[in-house]
Amino acid sequence: xxxxxxxxxxxxxxxxxxxxxVNKLDDIRGRNTExxxxxxxxxxDMSKISEFITSEQSEAExxxxxxxxxxxxxxxxxxxxxxxxxxxTPENGVAFFAGNVSDTQGRPEINIWEVVPPQPIESxxxxxxxxxxxxxxxxxxxxxxxxxxxxxxxxxxxxGYLQGNSIKTAYTLDSEVPxxxxxxxxxxxxxARLRKEMLKSFLGEIADKSQTAFLDKARxxxxxxxxxxxxxxxxxxxxxxxxxxxxxxxxVITRESLGxxxxxxxxxxxxxxxxxxxxSQAVLEKQEVQRFFKNLKEENGKSEYGLEPVxxxxxxxxxxxxxxxxxxxxxxxxxxxxxxHEKTVFEKEAEIDDSVECSECGEEMVLEEISDIIxxxxxxxxxxxxxLEIISTDHEEGQRLMNMGGIAAVLRYRIR
Ligand SMILES: [Zn+2]
Numbered sequence: 001x002x003x004x005x006x007x008x009x010x011x012x013x014x015x016x017x018x019x020x021x022v023n024k025l026d027d028i029r030g031r032n033t034e035x036x037x038x039x040x041x042x043x044x045d046m047s048k049i050s051e052f053i054t055s056e057q058s059e060a061e062x063x064x065x066x067x068x069x070x071x072x073x074x075x076x077x078x079x080x081x082x083x084x085x086x087x088x089t090p091e092n093g094v095a096f097f098a099g100n101v102s103d104t105q106g107r108p109e110i111n112i113w114e115v116v117p118p119q120p121i122e123s124x125x126x127x128x129x130x131x132x133x134x135x136x137x138x139x140x141x142x143x144x145x146x147x148x149x150x151x152x153x154x155x156x157x158x159x160g161y162l163q164g165n166s167i168k169t170a171y172t173l174d175s176e177v178p179x180x181x182x183x184x185x186x187x188x189x190x191x192a193r194l195r196k197e198m199l200k201s202f203l204g205e206i207a208d209k210s211q212t213a214f215l216d217k218a219r220x221x222x223x224x225x226x227x228x229x230x231x232x233x234x235x236x237x238x239x240x241x242x243x244x245x246x247x248x249x250x251x252v253i254t255r256e257s258l259g260x261x262x263x264x265x266x267x268x269x270x271x272x273x274x275x276x277x278x279x280s281q282a283v284l285e286k287q288e289v290q291r292f293f294k295n296l297k298e299e300n301g302k303s304e305y306g307l308e309p310v311x312x313x314x315x316x317x318x319x320x321x322x323x324x325x326x327x328x329x330x331x332x333x334x335x336x337x338x339x340x341h342e343k344t345v346f347e348k349e350a351e352i353d354d355s356v357e358c359s360e361c362g363e364e365m366v367l368e369e370i371s372d373i374i375x376x377x378x379x380x381x382x383x384x385x386x387x388l389e390i391i392s393t394d395h396e397e398g399q400r401l402m403n404m405g406g407i408a409a410v411l412r413y414r415i416r
């Protein structure tokens with residue numbers, strides 16, 4: 001049994017740290033297949049891993065390009081040394097990423113990252129590629145927000161969720177809309193009317209099931225968007241004739257034409273909508289930042305920025321959402337003197353002193369603890385029921401946030 005209150009010294013990274021690192025690693029591209037990813041689940045024999053790395057290193061002798069060969073061998077060498085330091089794998093396993101991160105043609109710069117993730121690594125995985133393998137880590141940082149999926153044509157429909165990268169089916173429906181051939185003796189008009197009625201009731205059924213599947217999520221703010229697709233006109237009818245509940249209709253981010261319908265087409269739908277999904281994630285981030293700037297402009301007192309004002313508001317429980325730029329790079333350093341005076345300082349990592357003079361008694365204060373600010377904020381936010389959003393700098397709003405210092409908050413109420 002693990003004690004939930006135990007200090008996280010060897011528990012490894014939390015979700016936010018991991019998210020930050022994954023974003024960073026995701027941007028790195030090798031010029032050749034020279035970026036090494038290695039996942040080791042808990043309980044693995046580290047000496048076996050060591051042997052494996054040695055054999056991969058000699059395997060790499062066969063790489064034709066000298067630069068690539070050297071870079072791969074150096075990356076493996078760095079991982080090998082780390083592996084030798086670890087006698088047992090941490091509780092959740094460990095992952096290593098190493099490779100040349102230098103942007104320029106010249107001297108390579110081989111970096112290594114060691115990740116002890118917040119959830120167990122499921123399987124051993126090794127790859128040398130132009131990019132790092134990050135899927136297993138990305139799976140750990142998805143939250144319980146989902147995209148709603150609806151695939152339909154006149155014969156069948158499927159309703160499901162996309163959570164992170166996994167697709168789950170919620171409902172499958174078959175329609176009773178008959179084909180175009182009518183039975184002998186039926187009047188053409190009557191038959192057409194019947195088909196129309198049946199299609200209408202099928203669309204109503206799709207809308208009902210969608211409401212059951214998505215409306216609560218939407219109201220809890222856990223529905224990131226709805227994606228609708230299918231072959232033919234039924235998907236268009238569903239949307240254009242307002243079958244969906246109004247609150248769900250507003251969540252539709254895209255509609256896609258597909259080759260197939262039904263449960264089997266949910267994956268095709270997600271693939272087609274990939275770009276819209278990425279855009280919609282950026283849209284959510286942008287909206288958060290815009291909300292902050294709107295408050296600021298209106299001078300309604302519901303925006304704070306800068307580390308100390310944000311921390312203060314957070315501790316008061318006044319924060320709705322904290323926004324931290326993915327490029328924000330700040331640490332909290334805690335000092336203590338022999339007379340038990342304490343002091344907390346926010347600094348960039350390189351500028352943290354090992355000791356400072358106590359302003360109360362003049363004795364030396366010793367550095368007790370350093371924490372990444374993102375952890376400090378994440379912990380406080382959780383305690384206070386505030387949201388935390390890591391904001392990418394890939395869009396203009398993200399850069400505006402970075403220009404404001406990289407940390408900001410939207411408040412629930414004004415505090416001054
Ligand atoms: Zn003191």
